[in-house]
Amino acid sequence: MSTRKLNTLTLACLGGATMATPAAAQSEFExxxxxxxxxxxxxxxxxxPGQNNDSNNSIFIEPEFYWNWNNGDDGVIFKPYxxxxxxxxxxxxxxxxxxxxxxxxxxxxxxxxxxxxxxGVTEFQHLTDVINQTDAVEDVxxxxxxxxxxxxxxxxxxxxxxxxxxxxxxxERTFTGNHGRLRGPKVVDTNLxxxxxxxxxxxxxxxxxxxxxxxxxxxxxxxxxxxNRDPVLVxxxxxxxxxxxxxxxxxxxxxxxxxxxxxxxxxIYRDSNSDSFVALQGGFEYTYVGIKDTAMDIxxxxxxxxxxxxxxxxxxxxxxxxxxxxxxxxDIQSTEFLAGIGQDxxxxxxxxxxxxxRRMGESWKLSLDARLYDSDNSVEPLYALRKDDTVQITLERxx
Amino acid sequence: MRFNNxxxxxxxxxxxxxxxITMLLATxxxxxxxxxxxxxxxxxxxSIEAKTRDIGWGDMATEMTMTLSxxxxxxxxxxxxxxxxxxxxxxxxxxxxxxxxxxxKGTAFLSFSHIQDADDQWLFLPALKRVKRISSKxxxxxxxxxxxxxxxxxxxxxxxxxxKYLRDETxxxxxxxxVEQYPTDKNSGYTRRIVWLDKEHYRAQKLDFYDRKNSLxxxxxxxxxxxxxxxYWRAHRSTMxxxxxxxxxxxxxxxxxxxxxxxxxxxxxxxxxxxx
Numbered sequence: 001m002s003t004r005k006l007n008t009l010t011l012a013c014l015g016g017a018t019m020a021t022p023a024a025a026q027s028e029f030e031x032x033x034x035x036x037x038x039x040x041x042x043x044x045x046x047x048x049p050g051q052n053n054d055s056n057n058s059i060f061i062e063p064e065f066y067w068n069w070n071n072g073d074d075g076v077i078f079k080p081y082x083x084x085x086x087x088x089x090x091x092x093x094x095x096x097x098x099x100x101x102x103x104x105x106x107x108x109x110x111x112x113x114x115x116x117x118x119x120g121v122t123e124f125q126h127l128t129d130v131i132n133q134t135d136a137v138e139d140v141x142x143x144x145x146x147x148x149x150x151x152x153x154x155x156x157x158x159x160x161x162x163x164x165x166x167x168x169x170x171x172e173r174t175f176t177g178n179h180g181r182l183r184g185p186k187v188v189d190t191n192l193x194x195x196x197x198x199x200x201x202x203x204x205x206x207x208x209x210x211x212x213x214x215x216x217x218x219x220x221x222x223x224x225x226x227x228n229r230d231p232v233l234v235x236x237x238x239x240x241x242x243x244x245x246x247x248x249x250x251x252x253x254x255x256x257x258x259x260x261x262x263x264x265x266x267x268i269y270r271d272s273n274s275d276s277f278v279a280l281q282g283g284f285e286y287t288y289v290g291i292k293d294t295a296m297d298i299x300x301x302x303x304x305x306x307x308x309x310x311x312x313x314x315x316x317x318x319x320x321x322x323x324x325x326x327x328x329x330x331d332i333q334s335t336e337f338l339a340g341i342g343q344d345x346x347x348x349x350x351x352x353x354x355x356x357x358r359r360m361g362e363s364w365k366l367s368l369d370a371r372l373y374d375s376d377n378s379v380e381p382l383y384a385l386r387k388d389d390t391v392q393i394t395l396e397r398x399x
Numbered sequence: 400m401r402f403n404n405x406x407x408x409x410x411x412x413x414x415x416x417x418x419x420i421t422m423l424l425a426t427x428x429x430x431x432x433x434x435x436x437x438x439x440x441x442x443x444x445x446s447i448e449a450k451t452r453d454i455g456w457g458d459m460a461t462e463m464t465m466t467l468s469x470x471x472x473x474x475x476x477x478x479x480x481x482x483x484x485x486x487x488x489x490x491x492x493x494x495x496x497x498x499x500x501x502x503x504k505g506t507a508f509l510s511f512s513h514i515q516d517a518d519d520q521w522l523f524l525p526a527l528k529r530v531k532r533i534s535s536k537x538x539x540x541x542x543x544x545x546x547x548x549x550x551x552x553x554x555x556x557x558x559x560x561x562x563k564y565l566r567d568e569t570x571x572x573x574x575x576x577x578v579e580q581y582p583t584d585k586n587s588g589y590t591r592r593i594v595w596l597d598k599e600h601y602r603a604q605k606l607d608f609y610d611r612k613n614s615l616x617x618x619x620x621x622x623x624x625x626x627x628x629x630x631y632w633r634a635h636r637s638t639m640x641x642x643x644x645x646x647x648x649x650x651x652x653x654x655x656x657x658x659x660x661x662x663x664x665x666x667x668x669x670x671x672x673x674x675x
Contacts, residue, residue: 104673107664118528211668287537297537332467334503363502365502
């Protein structure tokens, strides 16, 4: 290639770069999201009063709107969510998952609005993850969260990331309604919710978290002060009324990444009027890559959960062992299988989870889940679900 | 699915390479001299020269379309954005964001690569808003179901191989050096690779990959080289053919930008969470 040609090319590239800068400084807008259909089949007849179905259909939509400007240093995300459920009026619900302005500077960023935050490292239980309320009608695993009002200042320093949160306002937990499966014998009536604080749902909560990476170790230390996301359920006539207390929670989470092994540990100390306890969850995740020179990986997960409250029934994981395996085919359709079992070492109850998922074409995803619950001891929270073994099919379309 | 650093051809260790330059400067009249040295030393010389020509690019942003095809001609497309930051005394930092397929949109991958130690890697899962540190030991596995393994997409480093110069050869009318490379990492999925580098610019034109049984597994061809900042060559298309399965993956790069002002702030766990 001649020198002249080179210079022309270089100029063209530089020109392209300078042209791109003012263009990028202008605002960008993007719409994406997902819409889905879910069908649940319950293997056994219902046992709790009010439940009258062996199957359930449901649809949901979660669009996402995103604007950014100022060369990407400012952005707003809006992500509403809506589910319509065939039988359970409580599960038919909407939520603003996110409505958040994010501003990024050199060594800090500020978020204001409604958002979602995840803390922690373990897989079977998320002890330290305390900012967002659980959207419990979505699924039994507790991984779905409601949007949380927040102002979050995040400082990025050589000594780690320091997150400061002010949390004005509170979301009540969602609970399965009278006609819904996968609940206890008594319905939780969310209209009866009460608060310890005289400010009620407007109590101003605060939280702080320091997280850092040192070599193979990632860790976080956190403190939360405010309304307990886990309500105390108080019997009131034939139903349960949620009582939201004030609490302080101190948490630590730690992961050591050693070759194919991920070692994980989380622990919390939580103090409220009715309770003061320590809980911990720890274990490992090991991945075996390339089974017999194929593209497949298999992962093994083992975790143990302990809670100082023991048998008083407020914890489902007071002395529990969790075992899981994940098979990843690494094919074009991203086919995955996940199987897990949680075993109560004190009372013998267990729950089993099997999940399979794959992409169909470019924009569809099909998931098949099975969940089994077994318990003979009414002291276990699992006992309420003993007849709710579920087969679930979910078809999602992404746009 | 698995993720890895999708960067290629980026220098990582200028200091080490500077030492290599000094060594090269001390050996003038390279072509004559080369007749006298061993094929191993000649292979190393060529590789160091190829690496040396790619130092100093600073920071980079690009977009990539990955098209997967099977024997029957069925296709699947992935769209990826990539940012990289050259480091002075360590491997590059990179941030990879997935736009397609839609179900993994917003998934992002942060990698701090190291020359001797294992890389540090984090994955951001947008549905859970979760950042997860992941194991970087997996090198031989496929990247997003494609015919590219992780190790095919990470930057070329002199220290990653032993070398042997094989011959000069004309490939599609281009004069090339042909050099054999033996991975030093026991986790590599290959016994050896054979690379064709053009003599004028030391750019990879073709790569043959031999599997653990030493059978020809894949061939990678580089096309549409463009030069940036008057120095750095980037192939805008690379095509990987798997001879054993008949599957093909084509990478099309577009919108390469160098020295766009990326800094450390664009490569931490916070930037991973907001990468989108």
